[in-house]
Amino acid sequence: MTAITMKRKHRIADARKQKARSRNKKIVAATAAGTITALLLANGKAGACSTEYTVKKNDTLYSLAKKYEVTVEQLMEANALASDKIMAGQQLLVPDKPNHNELFSYTVKRGDTLYSLAKQHGMTVEEITYLNKKASDQIKIGEDLSLPAGQSSSEVGEFYTVLPGDTLWGISHRYGLKPESVAKANGLQLDMVLIGQNLFIPGEAEVSQAAIIGAVDSFSVEFKDDKEEFVLKVPYGTAESYQKKSGQLVTVIHKNGAVISVN
Numbered sequence: 001m002t003a004i005t006m007k008r009k010h011r012i013a014d015a016r017k018q019k020a021r022s023r024n025k026k027i028v029a030a031t032a033a034g035t036i037t038a039l040l041l042a043n044g045k046a047g048a049c050s051t052e053y054t055v056k057k058n059d060t061l062y063s064l065a066k067k068y069e070v071t072v073e074q075l076m077e078a079n080a081l082a083s084d085k086i087m088a089g090q091q092l093l094v095p096d097k098p099n100h101n102e103l104f105s106y107t108v109k110r111g112d113t114l115y116s117l118a119k120q121h122g123m124t125v126e127e128i129t130y131l132n133k134k135a136s137d138q139i140k141i142g143e144d145l146s147l148p149a150g151q152s153s154s155e156v157g158e159f160y161t162v163l164p165g166d167t168l169w170g171i172s173h174r175y176g177l178k179p180e181s182v183a184k185a186n187g188l189q190l191d192m193v194l195i196g197q198n199l200f201i202p203g204e205a206e207v208s209q210a211a212i213i214g215a216v217d218s219f220s221v222e223f224k225d226d227k228e229e230f231v232l233k234v235p236y237g238t239a240e241s242y243q244k245k246s247g248q249l250v251t252v253i254h255k256n257g258a259v260i261s262v263n
Contacts, residue, residue: 105146116159168183168192182201
């Protein structure tokens with residue numbers, strides 16, 4: 001029985017590795033003239049998934065991505081995960097840390113801006129427009145962009161998605177920041193923010209894996225981790241949506257006692 005189990009484990013591992021190799025073939029090389037392209041395309045072979053990791057208690061895809069310097073998306077893709085939920089004892093394939101000279105194809109999502117993508121990938125807007133031969137900094141949902149794999153900003157912070165009723169002042173105040181610092185971190189010329197826009201919230205944030213208990217009032221929600229209950233502020237009008245998810249285990253990123261994102 002043990003031999004059969006081991007054979008099955010090896011077969012599953014081989015199948016996963018084959019899927020990972022197949023996906024890695026989709027990493028694309030982009031052609032652009034000049035020094036930027038020459039640097040990005042040097043040694044442009046994609047890294048393969050080669051490290052196996054056994055999930056431990058309190059591990060999250062977010063914490064593992066930080067630990068191994070890869071993205072949550074890369075971990076999900078390497079393991080054919082349909083969601084970002086993982087369990088203790090689960091076997092994961094961890095991609096080798098990507099070479100910064102590799103390029104991959106990124107599909108623009110709702111809320112993306114060239115500024116937010118540049119911030120995430122440690123680039124400038126000008127570098128992305130040059131690399132993709134764009135005449136302007138306008139991008140559209142569904143558009144494919146070439147970006148450097150594994151390259152990320154050294155600036156500490158997290159991204160918040162603007163919701164109806166949000167203002168730059170309200171968002172900044174919620175996270176204990178000055179509107180001017182948030183505007184500067186996001187290259188904003190005006191105090192206006194757009195629904196669905198991804199805003200970079202500078203500074204250290206906390207990450208907790210916790211269960212949603214429910215809404216406390218219109219502005220706050222109670223969570224419970226393996227140690228204690230705690231209450232976090234949420235944008236006005238969103239507490240009810242948390243109430244509907246009562247009991248659900250989530251990874252919550254928060255700062256100054258306020259939720260930035262929940263996955």
